[in-house]
Amino acid sequence: MEVEYTTDVIVIGSGNAGLSAAATTAETGHQVILLEKRRAIGGNSIISGGGYNAVDPERQGRQNIFDSKELHFGQTLRGGDLKAQPELVWTLVDKALDGLLWLESHGMKFQKHVFTLVGAMWPRSHQPIDPAGTGYIKILKHLCMSRGVTLLTQHQVERLIFGKKKVSGIQCVNRQGRSIIIRASKGVVIATGGFSANVEMRSKYNPLLDSQIPTTNQSGATGDGIAMAIEVGAATVDMEYIQLTPFGEPKTGRVQSVLTGVVERLIYVNKEGNRFVDEGGRRDTLAEAFLKQRDATAFLINDSDEEFVRKGVTHFGKSPEDLIKRGHVFKGDTPHELASQIGVPAENLIRSLHQYNKSLELGLDAEFGRTILKHKIEKPPFYACPRVPAAHYTMGGLRINAKAQVLDGRGRPIKGLYAAGEVTGGIHGANRLGGNALTETIVFGRIAGENVAKEQI
Numbered sequence: 214m215e216v217e218y219t220t221d222v223i224v225i226g227s228g229n230a231g232l233s234a235a236a237t238t239a240e241t242g243h244q245v246i247l248l249e250k251r252r253a254i255g256g257n258s259i260i261s262g263g264g265y266n267a268v269d270p271e272r273q274g275r276q277n278i279f280d281s282k283e284l285h286f287g288q289t290l291r292g293g294d295l296k297a298q299p300e301l302v303w304t305l306v307d308k309a310l311d312g313l314l315w316l317e318s319h320g321m322k323f324q325k326h327v328f329t330l331v332g333a334m335w336p337r338s339h340q341p342i343d344p345a346g347t348g349y350i351k352i353l354k355h356l357c358m359s360r361g362v363t364l365l366t367q368h369q370v371e372r373l374i375f376g377k378k379k380v381s382g383i384q385c386v387n388r389q390g391r392s393i394i395i396r397a398s399k400g401v402v403i404a405t406g407g408f409s410a411n412v413e414m415r416s417k418y419n420p421l422l423d424s425q426i427p428t429t430n431q432s433g434a435t436g437d438g439i440a441m442a443i444e445v446g447a448a449t450v451d452m453e454y455i456q457l458t459p460f461g462e463p464k465t466g467r468v469q470s471v472l473t474g475v476v477e478r479l480i481y482v483n484k485e486g487n488r489f490v491d492e493g494g495r496r497d498t499l500a501e502a503f504l505k506q507r508d509a510t511a512f513l514i515n516d517s518d519e520e521f522v523r524k525g526v527t528h529f530g531k532s533p534e535d536l537i538k539r540g541h542v543f544k545g546d547t548p549h550e551l552a553s554q555i556g557v558p559a560e561n562l563i564r565s566l567h568q569y570n571k572s573l574e575l576g577l578d579a580e581f582g583r584t585i586l587k588h589k590i591e592k593p594p595f596y597a598c599p600r601v602p603a604a605h606y607t608m609g610g611l612r613i614n615a616k617a618q619v620l621d622g623r624g625r626p627i628k629g630l631y632a633a634g635e636v637t638g639g640i641h642g643a644n645r646l647g648g649n650a651l652t653e654t655i656v657f658g659r660i661a662g663e664n665v666a667k668e669q670i
Contacts, residue, residue, distance in 0.1 A: 228256030230634025237662025293642020332647030344530025408436030427466025461603025486561030
């Protein structure tokens with residue numbers, strides 16, 4: 214026998230986008246039920262690197278960094294090969310700092326300086342004080358609970374309830390296997406993430422991404438929200454664009470074992486000990502370059518002047534020494550010793566470091582055209598971290614407008630249906646800039662929450 218409940222708004226998915234939407238809607242006084250299919254909340258957000266891109270005159274000004282919303286907008290568009298929807302891109306960059314300040318106003322803390330996250334193209338990435346994405350989830354969960362959001366874990370949503378040209382609820386199965394109907398007087402927000410963990414689905418759109426390619430994602434990133442929205446007439450966009458990150462751990466694909474993600478502090482060398490790419494380039498360019506190397510493997514090289522080494526903890530909350538013990542990172546007092554540790558020709562690694570450091574002195578990387586030239590790699594001991602490409606982010610998903618309304622095949626909003634986060638498409642185009650994803654979750658999560666609350670009953 215089915216159990217039936219009613220509420221004002223239903224949110225599906227408990228990553229940053231879902232929690233932001235739920236908290237924002239609940240702030241208006243509406244009842245919200247948030248459902249998560251897994252045992253724990255957080256989705257991909259909680260295991261992310263945490264970097265958040267925003268044009269931030271105060272922090273960037275202290276570091277003498279020029280930036281503007283127009284530059285962020287242009288780099289995001291060009292970084293996605295001009296395939297993104299300009300209106301969505303402008304919404305992202307225009308509201309990015311507002312989202313950051315909103316988080317800070319509720320107690321989230323970020324480091325005082327900004328940097329260039331791998332694939333970000335510019336020093337506008339903000340790093341939380343708390344490791345990985347835990348700070349976001351901690352703050353957003355507190356906001357939801359303090360505003361009366363009902364959070365149901367281990368509830369698998371199976372379909373949207375659609376009738377009279379409106380989405381009015383969901384059918385789900387709880388942890389005991391019982392079928393439940395929840396009706397929403399205002400509407401439903403889908404924030405279920407992408408589909409990098411669904412090999413069948415991702416290989417449908419890109420046959421090269423078969424089971425041999427690992428993923429950085431948690432197991433719940435299977436595209437459920439996209440499938441259920443398609444069933445009620447939702448349109449999709451850019452589904453063929455699936456991003457590989459060059460930061461996958463060789464055995465598992467996960468990124469939590471990486472030592473640093475700060476472009477200013479690293480270079481990559483292949484198994485011959487040679488640099489082979491501009492380390493400050495786009496993620497798809499970096500991953501493609503990795504795939505051309507022997508065993509599709511490269512080593513991230515940095516020295517002891519790197520911030521996370523000096524602090525003794527990475528931005529994933531890991532100890533460098535523990536990563537060394539586990540075989541994820543190698544350490545050498547000299548470049549020659551490090552080369553021996555990772556099995557590359559010492560003369561090549563030494564030459565790569567020398568030429569890179571010389572580039573900083575000249576202000577010109579003649580080999581690969583790298584423009585992010587800030588810190589030499591010369592202070593012992595030295596570190597190497599083996600990395601491989603892994604399926605990381607699906608740029609495609611549900612087509613939305615700037616109000617986060619899900620659109621049908623004719624470009625018309627489906628009444629009562631909103632979406633935010635990686636489940637959507639059109640914001641990044643063919644490639645996503647590093648650090649834009651978490652910005653997207655907060656910006657569009659809040660927009661979805663604001664607008665679903667305004668739905669006319």
